Amino acid sequence: MQPEAYRKLLERLSEIADLHRTAALLLWDRLTCMPPGGAAARGEQLATVRRLAHSRLTSPEFGELLEALREYESSLPPDGDEASMVRVARRHHDKATRIPAELVAERARAAAAGHEAWLKAREANRFEVFRPALERTVRLSREIASALGYTLSPLDPLIDLAEPGVDTAFCRSLFDELRKALVPLARAIAAKSPGDEDAILRQPFDPDLQLAMGKEAVAAIGFDFQRRGRVDLSVHPFTTSFSPDDTRITTRIDPHDFTNCFYSLLHEAGHGLYEQGLPRQFDRTVLCASASAGVHESQSRLWENFVGRSLAFWRFFLPRAARYFPEQLGAWTPEDLYRAVNRVTPSFIRTEADEVTYNLHVMLRFDLEQEVLEDRLAVADLKEAWNHKMQEYLGVVPPDDLRGILQDIHWSGSFGGDFQGYTLGNVMAAQLYEAAGAECPDLGAAFTRGHFQDLGEWMRQRVHAQGARFEPLELIRRATGRPLDAAAYLRYLREKFGQLYGV
């Protein structure tokens, strides 16, 4: 028998969830539909809705409900529905309560100013123009870290916001192991690469046909954009959700390279499948949510790379793609496409990087964030450190700031806690994919036939339907039967790219 306080807690959580989902719609509309004139008013609307959500989550009444439920919670199995609900609600409440409202407001102002400064610095192609704003952002990140509390590194509580239960030391050890393997792998490949593996991709591709083809692919892997979702265009692809039954993805189109639109769609559809698969029995509560940013990224990377960049996928999809683009793709084999979409090459821009070098870009940011936050590197020296690390990890130095330290929007709004999720996601994807493969035989053969349901169903049960009940490392342990480590990911990369490049 659930106590009255539990019923009340659910009521409050539903209200907060509705406000978050409403804010998500305000954002989605801003990025897909809104006329430019609407920006100022939209900013006010977003601020109001977010402030109301925050004030409800941090209200003394909410805290009292949680207090009243302590005894009930400890009388229950910790992984059961009710105990999980109270525990996760308490986590949200505690974190939100620790950061003073004034700091939240200053961070919002700093993010707006930081975005302006970043745009101006990009126009001038000069990091120095951005530096003062970045120094303010770093200072605020430190203050937020102090407010949340930490013992070892100010990066710890920032990571914990995105990835509950994960800390800097865990990432550091995982990333160091990965980097030691990836740097030589990337070099060995570079020595063997002819440099024109992806020539097939550089042809004219009609934008409308690209979109139609991409939609066929995301429908094939199970994303429902008829009844329970949408696909739209935006400057930067993203996924958002207003309920498991209304999940929206976006993409962009490069008329001279179909893979931009195509893999953006597969990537976002991976995020979208996660959202569509969240446990609807917990709809409008903290449990009907992803486990973490990293787990979310594991799902997008799974469908984009592990599936969408596999030979089996192209055995299935090339005849379909050739129906949209007979002139451009009709004469090629699945093996040709497989090689083209898996070209490895050291490059300057993270978001355009291949599977092997991508994580080196991520680690570079992670390293720099740690050093700056731990006061071992000054923001004034950040550009030099960036270029030095690019040389060390990737063997190339950006010719200018646009292709270097100014490339990512992230640091204009926050510093620390965002980047590790990209690599954690890859590592998680590999371990999940390997585990799924052990339980569902012949996944590759199924892909060749256009049959993705076995993998989709496995992810739905082991990952999506778990919602936010478990912290990410626990979720992965339960789903795969062992703790998260780099082994599966390194096996995957070595096998795939070893075979592709003979290294």
Added chain:
Amino acid sequence: MQPEAYRKLLERLSEIADLHRTAALLLWDRLTCMPPGGAAARGEQLATVRRLAHSRLTSPEFGELLEALREYESSLPPDGDEASMVRVARRHHDKATRIPAELVAERARAAAAGHEAWLKAREANRFEVFRPALERTVRLSREIASALGYTLSPLDPLIDLAEPGVDTAFCRSLFDELRKALVPLARAIAAKSPGDEDAILRQPFDPDLQLAMGKEAVAAIGFDFQRRGRVDLSVHPFTTSFSPDDTRITTRIDPHDFTNCFYSLLHEAGHGLYEQGLPRQFDRTVLCASASAGVHESQSRLWENFVGRSLAFWRFFLPRAARYFPEQLGAWTPEDLYRAVNRVTPSFIRTEADEVTYNLHVMLRFDLEQEVLEDRLAVADLKEAWNHKMQEYLGVVPPDDLRGILQDIHWSGSFGGDFQGYTLGNVMAAQLYEAAGAECPDLGAAFTRGHFQDLGEWMRQRVHAQGARFEPLELIRRATGRPLDAAAYLRYLREKFGQLYGV
């Protein structure tokens, strides 16, 4: 020097305005973009956002602010900014406070059930299926009227919600005068009508071209849908706004009659121009709003009919239309189009009615609402009364309930206070248009040249920029120099249709 309480009032009003605008986006998205699966969650989001807006408007703190401002208010000129702000905020607060929250909630439930019942009744084409839901709606309308308070008719406070300062007696006298003129005018026209005046319109018209042509027309009359608005498709055309700088209109397309899309766009663009012209110095307050539903309708009808169905308009626009549809429209003259889009014929469906008979449909609903709410007619007898009045006003009797009492969605959610605005809008439009014409000479000649700015600017200054500062009748008196009456509208109709039909 504004007192602190005034500053606080503005702060509260901004928050409430943001919530209303957010609710408007939740609705716009539901009607234009949302996948069907999203409906249930969207209902919850709307309910939450509306409940928060309502609880803020009716909070004791809000009432105390208004009390604290009484002295300040009475020390100021009543039509000044601050006094108007306090007065209009008080009106909103008082009305919202008088209706108990439980009644608001029951009405929301009844509207949802009523909509279902209405759809089922339409499927069965039987009013009896809808009757129990309608009886509940009528009962709730009476309770709301009682909560708001009235002396003469329960319809009075319901009209006042939509049209502050207007009552049943005013509408009754205006409508009776109109009806006495319109019934014989419609009959005289029917006797002269050849019945095929609009044959030109019944041709195939490509949907994409229809939309492009309609956009050219709404751009010509001044609706900004590039920087400060949008045009989308929806089942029922509507206008919504999230700020004067983000105002959105929708239309629908009949591939066999271009006027459906075309005049829907002109109508909604009229609403849109009002929203884009609201006083931005009062943005996010109760003064940055229309004066009433009737005044809003005056702007839509102005551009749809007084301008868009004028001969001068077609002298300007036919060459443009013929570029989109050379085969369908290339051989006709502006006079042919003018006649075609102004065919008068008694019909069953209000929303498809011409300028002469339209108001008779509206009056029929108004009469029945008054009789039912004043307990002179039972809901059980409503269908018979409807058909009887159709015969009396229009000379036709609906062959079934779908084309009769079940045609309008309105009564599925509320009963009383909605319909009068449609005819008030026409009457206001005529008086405004006549006054504008007296001050801006040669409007017709300007239209022929595609020059609509003089009329637009006049409306912007006299109507749009006034916001909600004045009650509708006062606004019209100030804008036109005399009280609202039927004279201008009857002059307009008699002259236009007398000339068109020789009556």
